Amino acid sequence: MTDNLNIRFAEGDDAALAECFTAHGALVRSYLRRFVPQQEVEDLQQIVFAEVWRSRHRFDPARSLPAWMLGIAHKRAVDQLRMRTLRTVPLDVVADPAGDDGRIDGDGMAERDQVRWALTKLPGPQRQAIELAYYGDLTQREIAERLSVPLGTVKARTARGLRRLSDILTPAAA
Template identity: 65%
Template sequence: MNETLEYRLAAGEETAIGDCYRTHAPAVRSYLRRYVPPQDVEDVLQVVFTEAWRFGHRFDPARSLTAWLLGIAYKRAVDHLRVRTLTTVPLEAVTEPTGHDGRDDGDVLADRDRIRRALAVLPDAQRQAIELAYYGDLTQREIADRLRVPLGTVKARTARGLRRLSLLLAPAAT
């Protein structure tokens, strides 16, 4: 008998959903942030794992558990966005904006692009550690577990990668 998380979930083992949540919630949460407003991410995340628990018997353990969970997450995010009602304000009630006027948006987008390009230059191991930490919201211990490497290796990769990123992103001397 196979004892992987996938098989345990499909078999309806009680502890499987907790292990599934601990293992996959950070990735699903990060995925949901692309679609759902920040204040609703945790609610949709709970719906995703409730559905995974209720319908785990439908999961084919020969397939990717992550892909199955992200498929559920996408469907629940779409459902969530469909049912929400957006507040509309009459045009007459809108005054001139104060503070942020949109001129900085181009700078923000340019910074994101510079960071994306700089990350692409890093060695795969350093980039992966940084992306899991900053975009995947994982702790260094979780990254070490996910990558199956020692914690010290994750710390070294992250430190080297961040040091290299700071050099790549430093303003050019004129």
């Protein structure tokens, strides 16, 4: 039956596309979830199937149709991720909050400068997670979606980074 579907699909049978979607739609959707946020999966799945249909003349019916489709899905997921731009807030443009009397607190500025310096000592992924959380005002789930990494990875990076910051800043406070 699969060979028959492969041949019919390669020949351009419209009904074969519908069968292909029924048979392999869940696989493609599941695969895409590994790369893009949940809210983008369905749209990207439609893009994948449109390209699968447009590219059917390149499909070899002797090969695996699901594997060929996942190759296209992978390319579209990478394209989707490349179109994104990470919006981080550079530390040097973060406004210093005024004190209770409306003036900038000198001690607070010194502490902020120490924290900024300490952040530069962190590995990039840890620094990025902390900056997005504290300066970008994102939740850990939002950070995970933005960076396309698992939530547990964001939690681990943040925890390790904060521990390191504490170690770096503790000698300076003593």
